[in-house]
Amino acid sequence: MGPRTTTDRRPRSAASRSRSGWAPAAALLLALTTTCAGCAPGDGIAAALPGAAGVGDRLFPTLGNGGYDVTHYGLTLDYTPEGNHLKGTAVITARATQNLSRFDLDLSGLRVRTATVQGARAHVARSGNELVVTPAKSVKEGEVFETVIAYDGTPRAVEGDDGGLEGWIETDDGSAALGEPTGSMTWFPGNHHPSDKAMYDIRVTVPRDADGDFYDVVSNGELIAERDKGGTVTRHWRTAEPMSSYLAHVSVGYFDVHNGWTRDHLPVYVAVDPDESEDAAAVPRLVPEIVDWAAELFGPYPFSSTGAVVDHLPGLDYALETQTKPYFAEAPDESLLVHELGHQWFGNSVTPRRWKDMWLSEGMATYAEWLWEEQRGGRSTDEIFQAFYDGTDDEAEGIWAFPPADPPSGGRVSDPPVYGRGAMVLDQVRKAVGDEDFFRILHTWTRRHRHGNADTGQFLTLCESESGKDLTGIFDAWLFAKGKPPRARGA
Known part of the structure; x- marks a missing residue:
């Protein structure tokens, strides 16, 4: 999601403009009975429970x-x-x-x-x-x-x-x-x-x-x-x-529709509210470009089409990675577009098993922004990491509030630690294992859990098994520990 105060709903700053099992008693009841009061009368099903x-x-x-x-x-x-x-x-x-x-x-x-x-x-x-x-x-x-x-x-x-506002939201049209x-x-x-x-x-x-x-x-x-x-x-x-x-x-509403194709002949469907057409003029071109670029880094694009919806909903303050066509309340900048399209791999195809695993989605989509900026001749990922660590990046505020893998409540799953510090975890892993192993890990992750759910433990296990390295220290310090680690690895 895009900006980091909402659900990507990644919160949008001015810079990014982006948002059970049964209880033991129930199990014991099942073991000791062959019928239950919850069964429909005469339906013949033993031990049917709510x-x-x-x-x-x-x-x-x-x-x-x-x-x-x-x-x-x-x-x-x-x-x-x-x-x-x-x-x-x-x-x-x-x-x-x-x-x-x-x-x-x-x-x-x-x-x-x-x-x-x-x-x-x-x-x-x-x-x-x-x-x-x-x-x-x-x-x-x-x-x-x-x-x-x-x-x-x-x-x-x-x-x-x-x-953040969610649900069925009325727009001007x-x-x-x-x-x-x-x-x-x-x-x-x-x-x-x-x-x-x-x-x-x-x-x-x-x-x-x-x-x-x-x-x-x-x-x-x-x-x-x-x-x-x-x-x-x-x-x-x-x-x-x-x-x-x-x-x-x-x-x-009312949209101008732009159809196109990616390099791999994937259909592209971009819908733009006429009120945003001027500011969003580059979006139909950028969507296939970003998807092609991301496919090389993260593995084959996981769906049968791609695109975007650029609406006119001033004040919403977030974008959302709606599957195949991320939603933008206004014309996005490149960084936000990369973030939401990155979610098609991380969050949409490979979906967090529980909401506490959201850093796997938001951290990876944020790191995609870092990689894109570096590829486009901006800051290197090392420079972005250090700016987050020093607090000089526009998105760095609040990233040390809690560990990324342990949001304190449901209302915090879109807070800065899940985004910025989540991306820092990935950068630390990359430095520890090297580029070859790191991008192989990402390809393996998106292939192994394609169209499924996965959790933090599975990702940590994959990182260590693919690299052959003990990464406990990195994950303890950057993913699970409270507060700011004493120093940035490699800084």
């Missing part, structure tokens, strides 16, 4: 849900910008990871009209941001089941724990749906934790405006269909690679 309301993430305890793994979201949305009204149907295909008597979905606001599981009417109840779904018949472990939720209302923007870390639950029900990735089909129907023109709709993946019904138009976007829900995105 899925957990949360996945046990320390930083966001109620985010996500247990008992199932989503494989696909089919979202059909009918949106009227005048009045900001949303009518939606979510078809959620999932596999049960336990015998389920009921399960939760994360949903904030909006009215649920109907719910079915496997075609049969299901009972729903609301508790805060939890939508509790009780199917007519319990779901067996390993069963692939389909849940359909019909809902409507006025989607809202919410203030995240980090103080439409809206932008931005989800990091919790905002996606404001516009569709789901399992909203990064550890549960799925494929998406997003169909959005919009009307003509007062002048008779259609609103544009941009989302993740590729535009595979467009249907003009006279008074409305429906655009169908498909994401065929797994995606965490916080990276799902819809922009409604």
Whole structure:
């Protein structure tokens, strides 16, 4: 994300302008019983239990849900910008990871009209941001089941724990749906934790405006269909690679669309709000250039298309690495563009397993900025590192507040230590192992965990196994220790 006070939401400074398992008692109950009160009457499934309301993430305890793994979201949305009204149907295909008597979905606001599981009417109840779904018949472990939720209302923007605005945000000509870390639950029900990735089909129907023109709709993946019904138009976007829900995105408004190709014949789709067209004139050229450059350093680009959305949303103060097309609230500078495109490898394809692992995403995207600046004839990575260590870099303020791998709360996952000090960890590893081993580590990381989730421990193990070196001292001092290390390695 881009600037470092938000979720990339990497915070945007003036310089960068960028933003569970069951409890032991439950396990004992399962071992001692063959039926439970939570089973639907007469359904014949032994020991069906409710899925957990949360996945046990320390930083966001109620985010996500247990008992199932989503494989696909089919979202059909009918949106009227005048009045900001949303009518939606979510078809959620999932596999049960336990015998389920009921399960939760994360949903904030909006009215649920109907719910079915496997075609049969299901009972729903609301508790805060939890939508509790009780199917007519319990779901067996390993069963692939389909849940359909019909809902409507006025989607809202919410203030995240980090103080940033997220969710369904109205713009001067439409809206932008931005989800990091919790905002996606404001516009569709789901399992909203990064550890549960799925494929998406997003169909959005919009009307003509007062002048008779259609609103544009941009989302993740590729535009595979467009249907003009006279008074409305429906655009169908498909994401065929797994995606965490916080990276799902819809922009409604007016955009100039620029199509192109990377050197490897990857399609490029850049949508620019006309109010930003002059300042964003270089973006359609820079996107394929940066993607080609990054592919050499980090490994093959992990998705079937790339691009960007440059909106006009003054005051948002962050950008977001929405999958395949990062979102910018205004025309980005090169550094911010590099950061968000770097996330396509680090954060989007290889996604942190828990929110405390966010430094693996933000630190690496920040280090991509350092590498780009050096490649473009600016400061070397050594000079940038030292400027951060000395506190003279514009982004250095606050980087010693806590260890990058241990944010104290969910509201701090987008704070400076996760970005700047996270990048410093990587630079220290690079100095210790040398360029050949370091970039081999990055290639191996993006290949081994492509389209999956990974955590800090796995990265540390990979660094040592690929380099053959004991890096405990570096990680202890730069990644886990409180305060500023006594000196910069190699300084």
